[in-house]
Amino acid sequence: MDNVLIVDDSEMLMNYLEESFARYRDKFAYFLAKDGLEAIEILKNETIALLVTDLQMPRIDGLGLLAYTNRYHPHIPCIVMSAHGTPSIKQTLHKDILQFIEKPFTAEALAKAIMAALKRGLPEGSLSGISIMNFLQMIEMEQKTCLFEVETSGNPKGFFYFKGGELHHAVCGDLKGVEAAIKMIQIENTTINFRKPPGRKIPRGIHMKLTALILEAARRKDEG
Amino acid sequence: MDKVLIVDDDAQLLLILTEALGKYSGKFKVMTVRDGLAAIKAMQKEHFSLVVTDIQMPRVNGLVLLAYMARNFPETPCIVMTGYGTPGLEKRLARDSLYYMAKPFKLSEMAEAIISHLDQHIMLGGTLTGVSVTGFLRLVEMECITCLCEIKSADGEKGYLFFNGGALYNAFYGELRGEDAAIRLLKMNGATIRYKKPPQKKINRQIKRDLSALLAEAEGV
Numbered sequence: 001m002d003n004v005l006i007v008d009d010s011e012m013l014m015n016y017l018e019e020s021f022a023r024y025r026d027k028f029a030y031f032l033a034k035d036g037l038e039a040i041e042i043l044k045n046e047t048i049a050l051l052v053t054d055l056q057m058p059r060i061d062g063l064g065l066l067a068y069t070n071r072y073h074p075h076i077p078c079i080v081m082s083a084h085g086t087p088s089i090k091q092t093l094h095k096d097i098l099q100f101i102e103k104p105f106t107a108e109a110l111a112k113a114i115m116a117a118l119k120r121g122l123p124e125g126s127l128s129g130i131s132i133m134n135f136l137q138m139i140e141m142e143q144k145t146c147l148f149e150v151e152t153s154g155n156p157k158g159f160f161y162f163k164g165g166e167l168h169h170a171v172c173g174d175l176k177g178v179e180a181a182i183k184m185i186q187i188e189n190t191t192i193n194f195r196k197p198p199g200r201k202i203p204r205g206i207h208m209k210l211t212a213l214i215l216e217a218a219r220r221k222d223e224g
Numbered sequence: 225m226d227k228v229l230i231v232d233d234d235a236q237l238l239l240i241l242t243e244a245l246g247k248y249s250g251k252f253k254v255m256t257v258r259d260g261l262a263a264i265k266a267m268q269k270e271h272f273s274l275v276v277t278d279i280q281m282p283r284v285n286g287l288v289l290l291a292y293m294a295r296n297f298p299e300t301p302c303i304v305m306t307g308y309g310t311p312g313l314e315k316r317l318a319r320d321s322l323y324y325m326a327k328p329f330k331l332s333e334m335a336e337a338i339i340s341h342l343d344q345h346i347m348l349g350g351t352l353t354g355v356s357v358t359g360f361l362r363l364v365e366m367e368c369i370t371c372l373c374e375i376k377s378a379d380g381e382k383g384y385l386f387f388n389g390g391a392l393y394n395a396f397y398g399e400l401r402g403e404d405a406a407i408r409l410l411k412m413n414g415a416t417i418r419y420k421k422p423p424q425k426k427i428n429r430q431i432k433r434d435l436s437a438l439l440a441e442a443e444g445v
Contacts (some may be wrong), residue, residue: 016331019361083236106239
């Protein structure tokens with residue numbers, strides 16, 4: 001039977017899911033973890049078919065966990081449970097290895113999403129894992145301040161810098177600002193890392209909204 | 225039928241509670257709201273037999289709601305849900321007629337608490353008292369709140385208790401300051417309480433003893 005790994009720091013939610021999931025005993029098995037660190041331990045020791053995670057958690061948060069999963073288990077599809085689902089995020093549904101379920105949800109709704117994801121398995125063309133675009137949208141959604149590092153073979157290392165969920169700067173090799181951001185959004189098969197933001201102040205190099213930037217990247221890609 | 229109002233900013237928790245308490249729809253109805261202001265508005269519109277509330281919420285928090293209830297619905301019992309449980313606290317609050325449940329709690333425990341409160345209320349013919357001044361102050365302490373509590377006696381005399389991070393720092397009553405003012409305020413009969421935002425300017429600490437010691441002295445223990 002398929003193993004699902006569910007990660008959330010809310011004990012009330014975990015108790016509720018445990019009680020309610022008894023009736024899906026013959027459909028899937030599951031592990032519960034209360035933060036990213038516990039989840040990574042389970043990912044190291046068990047075969048997991050699907051990851052279901054919250055984003056805001058202590059120690060290692062959901063984004064850190066997704067970055068880890070993307071790097072070491074890129075074949076595991078993910079469902080993100082979020083209280084701040086945005087319309088632009090919802091559009092990625094079904095197309096991606098990454099799906100969203102908006103809080104609040106019933107145990108039944110989550111069980112259905114889990115069973116559908118297990119049945120579907122890996123969507124075609126999703127071998128490159130979670131896209132950079134998805135990560136950028138989640139950082140914005142969670143209003144995070146972070147340094148997001150992008151590594152690819154054959155390309156120079158790049159960085160995105162977010163402050164309170166706003167994209168402030170990007171650097172990729174010799175490129176800076178909007179041009180660097182667009183170049184990195186277009187890259188497939190990347191390894192990403194979250195770094196602590198540096199102590200010193202980073203000047204703002206991007207004033208364009210993230211959605212506009214993503215549209216611009218898509219437009220240029222279409223034009224070839 | 226009895227109606228129960230549940231107040232919490234966590235929408236997921238509200239949904240879980242609504243689903244779990246749906247089993248008791250023959251006994252009581254549940255309405256949920258996301259903050260204290262919505263709760264006050266709901267209470268103004270319809271009658272609730274019981275209020276279940278969280279304390280830490282954005283905009284209008286649970287303390288504002290409890291102070292409002294103590295003034296306007298003193299007979300409505302209340303169950304407080306909080307994440308800041310300390311041993312022995314349940315008993316202390318129970319004495320002050322505030323029932324308390326530490327998160328995370330079992331859903332069945334919440335259902336039992338609600339039913340026992342509703343039954344008790346009928347049994348006592350509606351004499352169960354709601355939020356008391358003492359119960360309110362103990363919550364301020366427990367939740368580590370910084371605020372100014374206005375205490376007003378039945379004949380209109382008023383004074384203030386200042387809490388900083390849950391510790392009673394100072395009290396003001398006429399010309400009195402510090403512990404003397406606090407004890408006079410805690411001794412007031414039929415007092416009502418109002419929750420106020422802390423003032424911008426710094427207030428010095430003039431009270432060293434903790435709230436329990438002062439309450440004991442005020443009660444003449």
